[in-house]
Amino acid sequence: MKEFPGAGGLILNEPLLWEQGRRGRSGYSLPRPDVARAEPPAELAGEGPDFPDLSEAEVVRHYIRLSQWNFSVDAGFYPLGSCTMKYNPKTNERQASRPGFAGAHPLLPAALCQGALELMAALECLLAEITGMDAVTLQPAAGAQGELAGMLIFHAYHRQQGRPRSKIIVPDTAHGTNPASAALCGYTAVPVASNERGVISPEAVASVMDAETAGIMVTNPNTLGLFEENIRAVAEIVHGRGGLVYGDGANMNAVLGQVHMGEIGVDVLHLNLHKTFSTPHGGGGPGAGPVCVRRRLEPFLPVPRVRYADGVYTFSDDYPLSIGKLQAFWGNMGNLVRAYSYILSLGAANLKRASQLAVLAANYIKERLKGVYHLPYDRPCMHECVFSDKLQQAHRVSTLDIAKRLMDYGYHPPTIYFPLVVPGAIMIEPTETESKETIDRFIEAMQAIAAEAEQSPDTLHQAPTRCRRRRLDETAAARKPRLTG
Ligand SMILES: *Cc1c(COP(=O)(O)O)cnc(C)c1O
Numbered sequence: 239m240k241e242f243p244g245a246g247g248l249i250l251n252e253p254l255l256w257e258q259g260r261r262g263r264s265g266y267s268l269p270r271p272d273v274a275r276a277e278p279p280a281e282l283a284g285e286g287p288d289f290p291d292l293s294e295a296e297v298v299r300h301y302i303r304l305s306q307w308n309f310s311v312d313a314g315f316y317p318l319g320s321c322t323m324k325y326n327p328k329t330n331e332r333q334a335s336r337p338g339f340a341g342a343h344p345l346l347p348a349a350l351c352q353g354a355l356e357l358m359a360a361l362e363c364l365l366a367e368i369t370g371m372d373a374v375t376l377q378p379a380a381g382a383q384g385e386l387a388g389m390l391i392f393h394a395y396h397r398q399q400g401r402p403r404s405k406i407i408v409p410d411t412a413h414g415t416n417p418a419s420a421a422l423c424g425y426t427a428v429p430v431a432s433n434e435r436g437v438i439s440p441e442a443v444a445s446v447m448d449a450e451t452a453g454i455m456v457t458n459p460n461t462l463g464l465f466e467e468n469i470r471a472v473a474e475i476v477h478g479r480g481g482l483v484y485g486d487g488a489n490m491n492a493v494l495g496q497v498h499m500g501e502i503g504v505d506v507l508h509l510n511l512h513k514t515f516s517t518p519h520g521g522g523g524p525g526a527g528p529v530c531v532r533r534r535l536e537p538f539l540p541v542p543r544v545r546y547a548d549g550v551y552t553f554s555d556d557y558p559l560s561i562g563k564l565q566a567f568w569g570n571m572g573n574l575v576r577a578y579s580y581i582l583s584l585g586a587a588n589l590k591r592a593s594q595l596a597v598l599a600a601n602y603i604k605e606r607l608k609g610v611y612h613l614p615y616d617r618p619c620m621h622e623c624v625f626s627d628k629l630q631q632a633h634r635v636s637t638l639d640i641a642k643r644l645m646d647y648g649y650h651p652p653t654i655y656f657p658l659v660v661p662g663a664i665m666i667e668p669t670e671t672e673s674k675e676t677i678d679r680f681i682e683a684m685q686a687i688a689a690e691a692e693q694s695p696d697t698l699h700q701a702p703t704r705c706r707r708r709r710l711d712e713t714a715a716a717r718k719p720r721l722t723g
Contacts, residue, residue, distance in 0.1 A: 251706075252303055254722070259290025265297055307706065308521070309650050315676050316520075319622045319653035319665025320413070320461060322491045322513035323520060324596075325672075326576070330516045333579040334572040344567035348552045354571065355551035359544045361578045362528075368581070368589065369487065369507055370498030371530035375539045376569040381488045383564060384508030384527030385419035385455070388484050390561040391506055391531065391538045392452045393423060395482060398559065403452035403481075409438045410659050411460035413486055425452060432659060436462045436615040440471040447475055453482035453505075459489045461657035462615055463600065463622035463665070473503020482506065487530075490514045491669070492597055492621035495590030499530070506531050515577035526573035540564045595670035596621040599677055603666055606681050610688045614660050622667035626660050635691040635698050637662040642709055643690065643701035647683040 252258070277283070292300075309316070316323035334340065342351050362374040378384040389406070396402050406420040408427045417427035428446050433439040443454065454476050458466040466472070473483045485504035491514040499507050511517050512525035519525060531539060541560045542553035553568070584592065597620055604613065604623035612628035627637040641651035641664070653665040668677055690697050702709065 250303060252300065255292060255296075255300060256288075256290045258296055258300075259292050261291055263291040263293050263296075265292055265294040310520070311518070314648060314650065315668075315672060315680055316650040317652045317666045317668050317680065318520075318650060319463075319624070319667040320489070320656070321520065321653065322489070322510075322621070322667060322669060323650075324491070324669035326516045326518050327580065327583070329583060330576040330579040331518075334575040336575075339571055339575050342571070344571075348550075352551055355544050355553070357578055358568070358574060359546055359551060361574055361581075362544070364578070364581050365509060365528055365530060368494060369490070369509070369530045370500040371504070371507055372500070372533040373536040373539060374528055374530045375543070376526065376528045376574055377540045377564045378508065378527040378529055379565055379570055380512075380525040381413075381486075381508055381510045381527040382415040382419055384510075384529045385415055385484070385486065386422055387527075387529045387540060387561065387564055388455075388506040388508060389419050389423035389425060391529075391535055392482050392484070393425075394538045394559065394561050395535060396452055399480070401449075401480075403450050405448075405451045406484075407443060407446055407451060407454040407476075409454075409456065409460070411436065411438070411462055411464075411657055412455055412457045413461055413488065414656075416455040416457065416484075416486060420455060432460070432462075435467075435617065436460070436464045436659075437466050438468055438472055440468050440475055443472050444475050447479050447481060449479065451476075451479070451481055453484060455484040455486060456504075457486040457489070458504075459492050459620035459622075461665075462624050462659070463492075463619040463667075464615065464617070465493075465620055469502045469504075477503065482535075488513055488527075489621060492593055494593040495586060496593055500532055504532075505535060511573045511577045515573075516580035517573040517576050524570040524573060526570045526577070528569075542568070592670045593621070596668070599668040599670060599672060600666070602674075603668055603677060603681060607684055610685055611664065621669070622665055624657065624660055625664040625666070627662035627664065630688065630691040631662070633691045633695045635695050637664055639695075639698040639701060640664065640684075640687055640691070643687045643698050644683060645702040646704045647686070649680055649683060 311323045311325055338353055342354055348355060358376055362376060365374045366372060378387050404426060405428050406425040407430055408417045408420060409430050409432055411432045420427045430438060430442045430446060456466055456469060458469060460466055476483055482505045483503050485499055485507040487507045488510040490509050507530045508527045510527055512519040537557060537559040538561055540563060541555045541557050543557060545552050545554045600619050600621050600623050604619055607625060611625035613625055627640060630640065637654045641654050644651045655663055656665060657663055
């Protein structure tokens with residue numbers, strides 16, 4: 239059968255723009271010129287780039303179509319573990335679009351962007367208050383860049399102490415970016431295994447912490463969704479041997495207003511504004527990974543820093559111990575405005591409540607799916623819960639099959655095969671913004687899939703069957719990519 243655009247019902251198909259284009263077609267019309275046409279200078283003459291000629295309607299439909307093919311948190315439940323795909327209130331988007339922020343050129347002199355600088359200074363204070371840390375930089379463009387900044391700060395600190403060190407302890411429940419950031423900074427990552435409760439044990443850290451070790455990177459809550467309950471004892475061991483403690487706070491959504499990171503021994507902490515603080519993400523857009531430090535590490539923060547004196551905000555490079563500049567300008571301003579707006583519109587009590595609800599939602603899913611799916615660590619979780627495909631393996635059904643089948647039910651799959659400490663992991667993070675009804679429907683879908691695994695495993699092997707595309711050959715896609723569509 240010839241393929242008509244409506245082959246997928248109202249999910250319309252379309253060819254590539256290059257195949258749609260027709261010579262001479264145009265997306266705009268201008269009045270006929272009343273002056274003579276000038277030929278372009280010789281160096282610009284000849285063929286332009288090979289762009290297709292399209293009408294305005296074709297271009298608009300193309301981009302609207304792409305947006306419809308995309309799954310988003312505005313379209314449906316998106317329980318992608320570790321990613322905090324929560325709904326982002328649109329008012330924060332509106333504040334970030336205000337021309338004074340969105341249109342400000344990054345090279346404006348400070349005198350002409352006092353409002354933007356004031357917002358940055360205020361946001362630094364708010365993030366310090368929320369985390370229980372002393373000073374903040376807003377510069378890093380993502381969580382991983384925050385980690386790199388943290389490692390550079392570790393390095394600068396030890397150099398100042400007169401003894402650079404070469405290793406960093408990274409538990410097996412840390413996020414994958416942690417050892418990568420340590421390595422990028424020239425450190426050797428020393429792994430430590432988590433214990434039977436899914437957390438780090440002080441003994442394991444004590445056995446590897448030595449005078450060559452710059453410190454430890456702790457993801458807390460860790461990638462099993464568990465709070466590192468021994469963090470204080472671990473920090474004491476590391477500090478006692480001259481090291482520093484890095485806290486990966488990308489999962490701050492679980493502990494807003496609950497944990498004073500400074501008091502539990504964290505020296506450097508990054509946050510992901512694009513997870514916890516209302517910047518949409520998932521499509522690779524700009525992020526922000528502010529880094530918070532204790533007072534003694536403040537001199538090492540990146541420059542320029544916002545300073546306030548005599549009623550005026552300025553940028554200052556005057557920090558001789560600084561690790562330097564991390565990116566071309568001052569940070570991703572849109573993310574900063576959204577975070578500021580989010581924090582002020584919720585207020586302290588509601589930020590705390592957001593975390594409580596995120597934790598409640600994850601524990602509710604954990605309790606209701608326990609037994610239907612194997613739960614490797616059966617204890618209260620934080621904002622996410624981790625199952626495995628152990629029970630479904632008996633029917634030759636894997637985590638990948640379960641994830642693909644969820645798409646037929648209309649859900650974005652959870653994070654799968656991560657964390658690595660759980661074979662066949664299914665990591666579910668519901669977030670605080672979903673209603674009980676939505677979560678119940680998702681649980682029913684997961685239960686239905688578990689029943690299918692027993693009764694008709696082939697249905698799962700063939701999933702997805704109701705999506706625009708069937709199951710892709712991921713190996714071939716990686717080895718022999720076809721980039722033209
Ligand atoms: C998402 C995440 C990161 C990395 O953040 P990016 O902004 O993607 O670089 C680091 N650690 C944890 C725990 C995360 O969840």
